[in-house]
């Protein structure tokens with residue numbers, strides 16, 4: 345019987361994926377909150393939705409089952425006590441553990457029918473939407489720079505990051521920045537309460553209560569035995585050690601390749617600078633390699649008798665060949681290696697491909713130099729529109745959370 349989660353590679357035919365159509369959360373993005381909400385500009389929602397619908401239709405046309413995050417969470421909250429717990433938790437995590445604001449938000453959200461409540465939680469609750477029964481010193485002295493009690497979750501359409509399917513389990517991530525912390529709550533409820541996932545023995549490799557942070561854009565399943573993880577702005581080395589240990593003890597994964605990437609917003613996750621597109625082919629943003637073409641990486645293995653051994657490497661090609669047992673590797677440089685084209689196209693997620701089958705990817709149309717090069721390397725490329733979606737700094741891989749891929 346098909347397990348609810350089954351991802352043993354980055355490239356096996358994509359069977360089932362979770363997406364989130366951009367919604368009114370994007371219309372609650374305002375200039376003074378942009379940096380905090382991890383955006384560089386305000387997307388035009390109508391066009392962003394059209395582009396996203398085209399992405400979803402493209403995946404459908406290629407034979408992928410598309411599940412929507414909003415539906416999954418609403419279907420997980422059918423029991424009144426679960427819905428109430430969810431509302432309590434999301435209010436707590438929005439900064440209101442108790443008090444008049446907490447009570448007003450609770451009353452408001454409980455009054456909404458489940459789907460509307462979910463949409464509201466995602467799009468944010470403005471201060472003027474709820475009436476406080478009393479006002480204490482906390483309310484009088486609080487920071488009112490932002491017009492929301494509950495901030496909009498503008499990054500939700502990047503379903504890749506809050507959780508990642510690895511093997512037949514999942515990592516439910518502790519996100520780095522406040523703007524995204526609440527996002528992984530959805531997957532926690534879905535795994536625990538959705539009929540498709542609940543009580544199926546799904547292993548949780550990392551949970552959101554863990555102090556160390558990790559994000560799905562850094563987690564790449566290179567094979568049934570090898571996981572690559574970025575040491576990045578968003579993922580701590582200590583989180584990598586913990587998840588590696590858990591995988592070594594409880595799954596068939598035998599190696600974790602930790603790759604250190606620059607810590608900045610354009611390259612916030614490993615998948616913004618490196619993705620797998622075929623058994624032996626990868627995209628890579630040339631700027632992550634130093635002048636000698638090197639990058640620091642460490643391979644973690646289980647040690648006999650317990651613990652983990654760590655080997656340091658600097659040659660990405662040689663390291664990939666070694667961990668994957670391949671004789672050749674084709675690293676395809678974003679922007680064809682031209683310094684300016686590479687920087688521009690990486691900024692617009694030219695490196696961030698979503699493999700739908702071995703050697704077959706979905707990419708943004710605007711990265712025409714990288715797309716042409718991929719085709720010259722024999723890759724089948726399906727382009728999607730990207731004018732507005734790209735303003736959030738994420739591409740097709742960031743916008744998708746595969747939960748079932750066919751084995752290679």
Ligand SMILES: NC(=O)NCCC[C@H](N)C(=O)O
Nearest residue numbers: 382502561613736737738742
């Ligand atoms: N996997 C990814 O690279 N996701 C893109 C996330 C973009 C989002 N604005 C963020 O900064 O978290």
